[in-house]
Amino acid sequence: MTKRQAGNDNERKRASKVSAEPRMERVPRAKGNAGPGRARQADFVVIGGGSAGVAAAMRAASHGASVILVEREQIGGTCVNRGCIPKKMLHYGATWAAILSGCLSHTGGREDWNDAIVRVKAEMARLHASYTQRLQEAGVHVLRGEATVSAPGEVRVGGDTLQARRILIATGSRPAPLPVPGGELASTSDDVFAWNGVPASLVVIGGGYIAVEMASILSRYGVKVDMLVRESRLLENFDEDIANALAEALTAKGVRLHLNTDVTLLDQANGAIEVCYRQVEESAIGGNGSGNGGNGGKNGKGKERIHSVRAQAALAAIGREPNLDGLGLEALGVARGQRGLRVDRQFRTSVRGIHAIGDVTEGPQLTPVATAQGRWLADRLFGRRGERADFDVIPTAVFCEPAIGSVGLTEAAAIEAAGKPERIGTRIKRFVSLENRFAGNTMPSVMKVVYNARSGRVLGVHLLDNAAPEIAQSIAVALRLGVRLSHLETTMQLHPTVAEELFG
Ligand code: NDP
Numbered sequence: 318m319t320k321r322q323a324g325n326d327n328e329r330k331r332a333s334k335v336s337a338e339p340r341m342e343r344v345p346r347a348k349g350n351a352g353p354g355r356a357r358q359a360d361f362v363v364i365g366g367g368s369a370g371v372a373a374a375m376r377a378a379s380h381g382a383s384v385i386l387v388e389r390e391q392i393g394g395t396c397v398n399r400g401c402i403p404k405k406m407l408h409y410g411a412t413w414a415a416i417l418s419g420c421l422s423h424t425g426g427r428e429d430w431n432d433a434i435v436r437v438k439a440e441m442a443r444l445h446a447s448y449t450q451r452l453q454e455a456g457v458h459v460l461r462g463e464a465t466v467s468a469p470g471e472v473r474v475g476g477d478t479l480q481a482r483r484i485l486i487a488t489g490s491r492p493a494p495l496p497v498p499g500g501e502l503a504s505t506s507d508d509v510f511a512w513n514g515v516p517a518s519l520v521v522i523g524g525g526y527i528a529v530e531m532a533s534i535l536s537r538y539g540v541k542v543d544m545l546v547r548e549s550r551l552l553e554n555f556d557e558d559i560a561n562a563l564a565e566a567l568t569a570k571g572v573r574l575h576l577n578t579d580v581t582l583l584d585q586a587n588g589a590i591e592v593c594y595r596q597v598e599e600s601a602i603g604g605n606g607s608g609n610g611g612n613g614g615k616n617g618k619g620k621e622r623i624h625s626v627r628a629q630a631a632l633a634a635i636g637r638e639p640n641l642d643g644l645g646l647e648a649l650g651v652a653r654g655q656r657g658l659r660v661d662r663q664f665r666t667s668v669r670g671i672h673a674i675g676d677v678t679e680g681p682q683l684t685p686v687a688t689a690q691g692r693w694l695a696d697r698l699f700g701r702r703g704e705r706a707d708f709d710v711i712p713t714a715v716f717c718e719p720a721i722g723s724v725g726l727t728e729a730a731a732i733e734a735a736g737k738p739e740r741i742g743t744r745i746k747r748f749v750s751l752e753n754r755f756a757g758n759t760m761p762s763v764m765k766v767v768y769n770a771r772s773g774r775v776l777g778v779h780l781l782d783n784a785a786p787e788i789a790q791s792i793a794v795a796l797r798l799g800v801r802l803s804h805l806e807t808t809m810q811l812h813p814t815v816a817e818e819l820f821g
Contacts, residue, residue, distance in 0.1 A: 520543045522634065533717035547579060765780075
């Protein structure tokens with residue numbers, strides 16, 4: 318039998334089945350009698366319960382029309398039954414399998430820190446070689462050593478004295494030390510990448526990017542993680558709905574969150590580290606005296622209690638401070654702000670001829686920002702005046718599980734800028750992604766759009782899903798171009814993706 322004959326046979330079978338038993342999945346507001354063989358009236362009859370038919374029927378019904386949808390097989394059409402959805406799920410399976418078999422081939426399928434770190438270091442080595450080669454090819458001379466700016470236009474490196482009309486400070490930042498007795502017992506994110514194995518348990522101190530990323534990553538390598546967060550929630554600078562949804566996801570995966578805490582002391586005994594902290598009593602929710610809510614914070618007025626948590630290791634991720642030691646800038650009178658060197662829009666410090674960019678300044682500590690600053694400054698000083706990157710719209714991501722992607726104003730920041738809450742609108746969607754459905758978990762993804770209630774202009778997009786960082790990067794262009802909510806609603810979706818939840 319040919320494929321075509323088989324198709325015809327199937328069609329005949331389908332046709333006879335249809336005439337024998339017409340099926341109605343749902344007939345909203347239809348007038349008349351229900352059931353096979355009886356006369357029925359409707360405002361709208363849709364034949365075909367695939368993507369098009371279902372969409373038309375639902376929209377018509379939402380406008381109050383009585384709708385009859387006729388479908389001879391399962392609702393959902395090609396997309397659900399023979400196309401996009403099963404295809405995409407199998408794509409996940411195939412992709413995960415390929416990734417896992419590549420990554421875990423040395424470990425017999427187990428996630429293994431030692432194996433992973435070997436591959437991480439191999440990539441780091443490849444990048445070192447690549448950078449060195451590219452610098453060489455560009456004609457940049459690389460000199461190894463510690464630099465001191467001895468005078469405007471003069472830098473000393475060991476016995477060498479270098480002279481230049483312009484000097485650029487781009488020395489970056491380092492993890493801030495934990496300012497409590499025993500604080501030096503805590504590792505920092507710098508140390509983690511040198512660990513030969515992971516501790517069985519870890520206390521993470523901090524609630525920002527690094528604390529969240531490390532807690533999420535290490536817990537997935539089998540580490541039992543407690544997080545001590547000073548604020549009443551994670552990721553203070555991110556949108557609250559997204560941060561709260563992440564907190565739920567982390568808690569569900571076994572990370573224990575202790576909010577409104579103030580770490581007071583670290584001590585080492587019997588091979589473990591004990592971290593003592595104060596916590597506002599009224600916020601205690603969940604196990605181990607942990608808080609998952611509350612309103613105390615570092616300025617909380619509730620009754621405080623002293624707690625402690627013991628673990629094999631502690632990790633402090635409480636911000637980064639500029640690398641300024643030994644540069645001699647203070648002696649030259651280069652002005653410092655609270656978080657780093659003070660620069661103007663052209664990255665000039667207070668001393669003529671000395672510029673600064675990147676983490677050593679007060680700006681956002683993000684790699685692409687530093688890179689854009691460097692390229693723009695080099696163009697301006699030595700080439701034609703380049704087009705300035707837009708430093709007002711900076712997409713950012715937190716690589717936890719699920720990941721966060723964010724661009725533009727949070728709801729709170731938009732309301733503050735607008736002056737009144739009614740001037741700001743939000744649209745929030747919670748859904749379980751196909752990827753999670755396939756993996757058998759119902760962890761929700763969240764997408765939130767913040768917009769100007771009058772003009773519809775989108776002010777911020779905040780996402781929680783593993784696809785979020787990729788989406789945030791692309792949506793940043795739209796934000797820069799002044800995208801409105803109506804543009805999102807009328808942009809054709811790409812199905813099946815996570816991003817489509819933002820549109821339509
Ligand atoms: P963040 O500024 O993100 O967060 C610091 C956290 O530590 C805050 O929760 C802060 O709380 C808390 N904290 C500060 N001091 C103390 C203290 N003494 N005791 C307890 N908690 C304290 O800093 P990170 O170290 O996480 O990251 C540094 C920078 O690195 C980030 O700003 C980011 O720009 C960059 N980064 C970016 C990443 C990315 O793009 N994916 C990844 C990692 C880092 P409080 O609010 O109360 O001060």
